[in-house]
Amino acid sequence: MIRIGIIGGAGYTAGELLRILLNHPNAEIEFVQSSSNAGNLISDIHIDLLGETNLSFTAKMPFDEVDVIFLCMGHGKSKEFIENNELPESLKIIDLSHDFRLKREDNNFVYGLPELNRVEIKSANKIANPGCFATGIQLALLPLAANKLLVDEVHVQAITGSTGAGQNPTETSHFSWRNNNLSAYKVFQHQHEGEILQSLKQLQPGFSDDFNFVPIRGNHTRGIFVSCYTKFDGSIEEAKELYNSFYADHPFVFVTNKNPGLKQVVNTNKGVVYLEKHGNKLVIISITDNLVKGASGQAVQNMNLMFGLDEKAGLNLKPVAF
Numbered sequence: 001m002i003r004i005g006i007i008g009g010a011g012y013t014a015g016e017l018l019r020i021l022l023n024h025p026n027a028e029i030e031f032v033q034s035s036s037n038a039g040n041l042i043s044d045i046h047i048d049l050l051g052e053t054n055l056s057f058t059a060k061m062p063f064d065e066v067d068v069i070f071l072c073m074g075h076g077k078s079k080e081f082i083e084n085n086e087l088p089e090s091l092k093i094i095d096l097s098h099d100f101r102l103k104r105e106d107n108n109f110v111y112g113l114p115e116l117n118r119v120e121i122k123s124a125n126k127i128a129n130p131g132c133f134a135t136g137i138q139l140a141l142l143p144l145a146a147n148k149l150l151v152d153e154v155h156v157q158a159i160t161g162s163t164g165a166g167q168n169p170t171e172t173s174h175f176s177w178r179n180n181n182l183s184a185y186k187v188f189q190h191q192h193e194g195e196i197l198q199s200l201k202q203l204q205p206g207f208s209d210d211f212n213f214v215p216i217r218g219n220h221t222r223g224i225f226v227s228c229y230t231k232f233d234g235s236i237e238e239a240k241e242l243y244n245s246f247y248a249d250h251p252f253v254f255v256t257n258k259n260p261g262l263k264q265v266v267n268t269n270k271g272v273v274y275l276e277k278h279g280n281k282l283v284i285i286s287i288t289d290n291l292v293k294g295a296s297g298q299a300v301q302n303m304n305l306m307f308g309l310d311e312k313a314g315l316n317l318k319p320v321a322f
Helices: 012-021 077-084 114-122 132-146 193-203 236-246 292-306
Strands: 002-007 027-033 068-071 092-095 126-128 154-160 211-217 224-231 253-256 271-278 281-288
Touching: 002 012, 012 027, 012 292, 068 292, 092 292, 114 132, 114 193, 114 292, 126 292, 132 154, 132 193, 132 224, 132 236, 132 271, 132 281, 132 292, 193 211, 236 253, 236 271, 281 292
Parallel strands: 002 027, 002 068, 068 092, 092 126, 154 211, 253 271
Antiparallel strands: 154 224, 224 281, 271 281
């Protein structure tokens, strides 16, 4: 059994992580830390887990009693946490914030997108879990970058559910504002652009064209719908062959011939990709669940790879069709 600790256990990603790990055949949750909820039942906060666990939140963090910790704290807090705590060298870390996603000299975290870095993840001790927008957009574009076929600027529009903004309510996540509403934000300057471009250049170092990203707040709770297009001189058949070949060995990504809807992936660790050719432009649709493949499910997928398990262990999650 893999012994697990969760730091920052009260938010959406931690709740989703708990839901998955409680049903994982090789996982044993040893502690779930939350300073503000210490002593409270986990099911009092994550009410969907009523009857699933009797665990309570704790303020204690016995690092020597676990094999891996998941950091589910706000952005900027993971780096501070690691600096302020003496962690065993053998302890594996999976961070769900953006603190370690960008490469730099003092960063020894592996970027945890299995469809890009599976080999490196298997031997890693520290994983920077990708962002939710970044995951969906990279699944749309990586096959082109891998074949050095990003030859022009890339246009991306992506719509995210309200859970992508986290559990703490804000003006733009409040139900009365979000419901029956759409809005753009951080146009051309979203924080996930850096990690997306980093990955594209990892596969195609010469890519230097504009990356035009318009993020949209959707009026649904979960799921990301990515639509993007770029120049592509080949046929639609050639494009599908590229994508099918690239994802042939990746069990959670599916290339479909039918224009997809978001409900196909909600509550699952799947990524679904759909292609159309219009003139000299290739249109790519990519759909994921921002809390699962875009966060906690992908974190468990990374854990499976790090500990030599079946990549799909504990992730046989079913979509909610209606």
